[in-house]
Amino acid sequence: MEFFDIKKNWNETNIKVGRGWKLDELRIKSNTDLHKLWYVLLKERNMLYTMEHECNEQVKLFPNPERIDKVQESMNNIETVVRERNVAYYQLETGETGERPIEDVVSIFGIPEKYSKKEYSIPAFMNKRWVRPYLENGYINSRAVKKFLRLYNEKKHNEERKARNRDYNHVQQLLKRFPDMDMEALKAEYPNVDIEKAKRTKKARGHCLPKY
Structure with a gap:
């Protein structure tokens, strides 16, 4: 029955839960505590997956699905802390990180x-x-791979071009709606957009005389 939640939560639509474990909180714990906490989170994750599957089978709403994300975030943070300690130990003993090259x-x-x-x-x-x-x-030098790379690079170029155009149009709309906005903050938010060029466009001016 540990794969299921406690019975008083079975028919609840909202279950109050806390946040996930942060890296700073896990770094001050011992290896034994991290080991115990890992299995507590593992059991909790298995229980949540079981309850989610059961709710889907019963066509019911799974309460607070963000609990799975919080548990997974805590487990990822534990792995990060353990990896940091392993790297520090191997660097102290052997001068290498011990990580896979x-x-x-x-x-x-x-x-x-x-x-x-x-x-x-x-x-x-x-x-x-x-x-x-x-x-x-050489598969890399074959005709099929060269054709694939040509189409792949073309697709990447088109995606980057569309992203630049979206940012450029968005900056023009911002200049039209907020002519007195902070230009330095705008440049920091959109470093790939030519702000001075966007100022001179009709779309940025609108129906009013420009102030710059």
């Missing part, structure tokens, strides 16, 4: 990505199933 590689689609190194049964240069397609023939 990460390097920049190019995927089979020609896109740069981060790769976390891990152990394999044989080294890369002895793995013929990997050497032949990647080093000899």
Whole structure:
């Protein structure tokens, strides 16, 4: 029954809960306390998932679904604190972080990505199933991958262009509605927009004479 909430909360529509654990609060706790708190949160998360599934099966409203987010945030913060302590310990003992090495590689689609190194049964240069397609023939240099990269870069360019146009139009509307606004704050909020150019447009002036 620990997979279910207490019975007095079964038919409630609003359950009062607190906030998640913050990093500063977890950093002052011992490893034993963090270990115990992790399993308390794990049980709580399993219970919430069970109750959410049961409410969906009964076509009922799951009360306070943000509880799952708070529990997950607390668990992520515990992992962050434990990782910080592990890194500090390994740097003190060995001079290294102890984290898995990460390097920049190019995927089979020609896109740069981060790769976390891990152990394999044989080294890369002895793995013929990997050497032949990647080093000899090369999926990255194939015609299909080049076409994909061309379309992918075109899509990224169009998305960035549309985002710039949205910000530019939004700045013009702001200048039209609030001509006396702080220009320094506007530049800090939209650093990629030419504020001086936006001031000179008809959309920014509206039906009034400009004050700048």
